[in-house]
Amino acid sequence: MAATAAVVDRARLDTRETNRAIRAAVAQGQSVKVVNPGANHNIGVALQGPVTLTVDGSAGYYCAGMNDGVTIEITGSAGWGVAEGMLSGLVVVRGNAGNSAAASIRGGTVIVHGDCAARAGTGMKGGLLLVGGSVGYMTGFMMQRGAIVICGDAGEALADSMYEGRIFIAGNVASLGNDAVEAEITPEDEKILVDGFKTSGIARPKRLRKIVAGRKLWNFHKHELAFWREAL
Amino acid sequence: MTDIVERTSPIYTPTVIEEIQDKASLGRYRIRGFGTLRSKPLPSLDDLTFLPASLTRIPLEGYRERCITKTILGTKHPEKPVELDIPVMITGMSYGALSRNAKTALAKGAALVGASTTSGDGGMLEAEREHSKTMIVEVLPSRYGYNVHHLRRADAVELTIGQGAKPGTGGLLLGSKISTEIAGIRELPAGVDQRSPARHPDFLGPDDMIIKIEELREATEWKVPIFVKIGATRTFDDVKLAVKCGADVVVVDGMEGGTAASPELLQDHTGIPTLAAIVEARRGLEDVGAFGQVQLIAAGGIRSGVDVAKALALGADACYIGTSALIALNCNAPIYLEDYTALGTRPGHCHHCHTGRCPVGITTQDPALMARLPIDEAAERVASFLLAMTLEVQMIARACGKANVHDLDPEDMRALTMEAAAITRIPLVGTNWYPGQERSSS
Numbered sequence: 001m002a003a004t005a006a007v008v009d010r011a012r013l014d015t016r017e018t019n020r021a022i023r024a025a026v027a028q029g030q031s032v033k034v035v036n037p038g039a040n041h042n043i044g045v046a047l048q049g050p051v052t053l054t055v056d057g058s059a060g061y062y063c064a065g066m067n068d069g070v071t072i073e074i075t076g077s078a079g080w081g082v083a084e085g086m087l088s089g090l091v092v093v094r095g096n097a098g099n100s101a102a103a104s105i106r107g108g109t110v111i112v113h114g115d116c117a118a119r120a121g122t123g124m125k126g127g128l129l130l131v132g133g134s135v136g137y138m139t140g141f142m143m144q145r146g147a148i149v150i151c152g153d154a155g156e157a158l159a160d161s162m163y164e165g166r167i168f169i170a171g172n173v174a175s176l177g178n179d180a181v182e183a184e185i186t187p188e189d190e191k192i193l194v195d196g197f198k199t200s201g202i203a204r205p206k207r208l209r210k211i212v213a214g215r216k217l218w219n220f221h222k223h224e225l226a227f228w229r230e231a232l
Numbered sequence: 233m234t235d236i237v238e239r240t241s242p243i244y245t246p247t248v249i250e251e252i253q254d255k256a257s258l259g260r261y262r263i264r265g266f267g268t269l270r271s272k273p274l275p276s277l278d279d280l281t282f283l284p285a286s287l288t289r290i291p292l293e294g295y296r297e298r299c300i301t302k303t304i305l306g307t308k309h310p311e312k313p314v315e316l317d318i319p320v321m322i323t324g325m326s327y328g329a330l331s332r333n334a335k336t337a338l339a340k341g342a343a344l345v346g347a348s349t350t351s352g353d354g355g356m357l358e359a360e361r362e363h364s365k366t367m368i369v370e371v372l373p374s375r376y377g378y379n380v381h382h383l384r385r386a387d388a389v390e391l392t393i394g395q396g397a398k399p400g401t402g403g404l405l406l407g408s409k410i411s412t413e414i415a416g417i418r419e420l421p422a423g424v425d426q427r428s429p430a431r432h433p434d435f436l437g438p439d440d441m442i443i444k445i446e447e448l449r450e451a452t453e454w455k456v457p458i459f460v461k462i463g464a465t466r467t468f469d470d471v472k473l474a475v476k477c478g479a480d481v482v483v484v485d486g487m488e489g490g491t492a493a494s495p496e497l498l499q500d501h502t503g504i505p506t507l508a509a510i511v512e513a514r515r516g517l518e519d520v521g522a523f524g525q526v527q528l529i530a531a532g533g534i535r536s537g538v539d540v541a542k543a544l545a546l547g548a549d550a551c552y553i554g555t556s557a558l559i560a561l562n563c564n565a566p567i568y569l570e571d572y573t574a575l576g577t578r579p580g581h582c583h584h585c586h587t588g589r590c591p592v593g594i595t596t597q598d599p600a601l602m603a604r605l606p607i608d609e610a611a612e613r614v615a616s617f618l619l620a621m622t623l624e625v626q627m628i629a630r631a632c633g634k635a636n637v638h639d640l641d642p643e644d645m646r647a648l649t650m651e652a653a654a655i656t657r658i659p660l661v662g663t664n665w666y667p668g669q670e671r672s673s674s
Contacts, residue, residue, distance in 0.1 A: 122434075
């Protein structure tokens with residue numbers, strides 16, 4: 001955090017005033033520190049620019065939602081939908097994240113040092129979600145592109161109904177979702193992993209498995225009726 | 233020679249037989265476009281009639297006296313409510329389901345008469361934004377093309393929970409329409425059968441949606457209205473929940489709503505008719521004291537200014553049109569007949585939007601077919617149709633003695649059927665009674 005960072009005290013401002021103050025600083029190219037976030041919702045929504053926002057504590061739902069280019073660090077935990085819809089930038093959660101972390105992001109990187117709850121990375125369209133801990137059920141559901149790296153375990157239905165996303169997991173998987181299959185790690189994957197772990201500062205597990213779509217759900221084939229019975 | 237005697241089963245009609253044999257071939261449910269084709273009529277706006285002025289009311293001069301059509305939506309919170317010249321709007325239809333020419337023509341046509349357009353389940357098409365005077369950008373469960381910068385250029389944001397043609401399910405775009413460009417916008421592999429999710433990725437129920445709507449307001453700096461669109465099912469309760477969540481405008485989409493592709497069973501057997509949806513929505517708004525504060529848009533099978541007038545009289549503030557706007561573009565027009573034949577249909581009956589082989593260039597991504605829809609000519613037809621609808625609404629309003637189309641109310645109408653009387657609580661013609669009405673002891 002640069003010495004010139006603006007300080008915004010969430011305890012003294014409501015959500016609207018907080019975001020106005022953050023935006024005013026960001027518009028000046030000034031980094032911002034939000035103190036006393038109090039797990040309130042919608043802190044630092046729809047920010048744009050090459051600046052840094054630090055949320056000094058825990059944030060509620062949709063912190064850093066729709067981010068485009070800002071580096072956002074949450075020193076505590078984050079609620080549902082952290083960084084949802086992000087286009088670019090970096091979001092770091094030092095604690096845990098609630099449901100739907102990095103939902104539908106189209107670019108950028110989300111690092112969660114702790115665990116993620118259910119549906120992490122659901123509908124991702126690009127970017128990287130790297131989780132130092134474990135993830136809940138339906139992580140990566142309908143993931144279209146991008147990558148999720150999970151250093152711990154995964155709940156049920158991991159990687160259900162994916163398109164071109166890729167998931168790397170070190171720990172146990174309660175169950176794979178529909179049309180999820182294991183695949184070999186490629187040199188392209190390796191680059192994503194090297195860059196991701198370098199950015200995160202999280203130690204890379206010794207072994208990672210890669211999960212991708214089996215592509216049987218991409219188009220309907222009546223000769224695979226048993227497969228489609230659960231999915232169509 | 234033996235005479236052929238045709239006796240038709242009321243259970244296994246030729247249509248049912250065809251459907252069973254189709255499914256025996258396909259191994260799945262049937263998918264098609266357009267909207268419900270069910271043979272059994274639904275209770276509809278046609279079941280109401282207006283009571284123009286005579287001796288008990290004074291009419292306005294039908295062809296000349298001023299009759300206001302200005303429509304303002306989203307007055308509760310935002311700095312900039314949506315202001316339209318007419319109470320008719322173009323509903324969300326995706327770029328992908330529709331061709332670029334169709335989307336652009338709708339935008340141009342709507343702008344000519346002061347109506348709005350809506351993005352649809354495929355992100356915001358730049359050409360549509362460029363040519364729209366007023367544009368509503370949807371936030372859908374799929375989040376295809378979701379971009380905060382598009383939201384910030386919107387005149388309103390519509391959080392879509394469901395649609396009338398297929399409530400409770402997500403969108404559908406078959407692989408034949410997923411061109412390289414459409415795949416790129418949606419970040420999907422080209423040629424896949426794209427089945428959108430039904431649930432939003434980052435909220436589930438109304439409690440979460442309150443926070444989601446606040447997020448959308450923060451993203452747009454509280455400047456523009458937030459619409460919430462629901463497929464009409466449990467409309468009374470859903471509308472109340474939408475209001476509780478903070479919607480400025482609620483859109484109810486009845487089961488007559490169109491679609492470019494949907495399982496047929498959903499179009500024919502899910503949801504409630506638009507007539508009932510408007511009535512339930514109004515009751516819901518009234519129940520929470522929001523009628524007149526939160527605006528109501530009615531959608532689903534709106535075909536004419538008369539339909540709009542009836543919807544307004546029932547309590548709507550504006551109507552969305554979709555299919556009828558496409559018909560104005562040229563959908564089902566008797567041209568390129570050989571291509572209708574190749575699809576196994578003919579003009580007036582085509583519902584093959586899902587194939588991507590639209591003979592008139594509307595629901596296709598094939599450049600050769602799309603070229604059959606010249607943008608400016610098509611835009612002119614849309615503008616003319618919207619103008620005609622507006623004149624029809626004014627005609628009804630003036631006849632009922634109203635100088636503002638928004639002053640139409642249920643008392644201006646009577647029900648033509650027992651069903652419509654029961655649904656709307658508008659008296660059946662020739663009586664002062666509707667089914668379910670408590671009789672006075674006297």
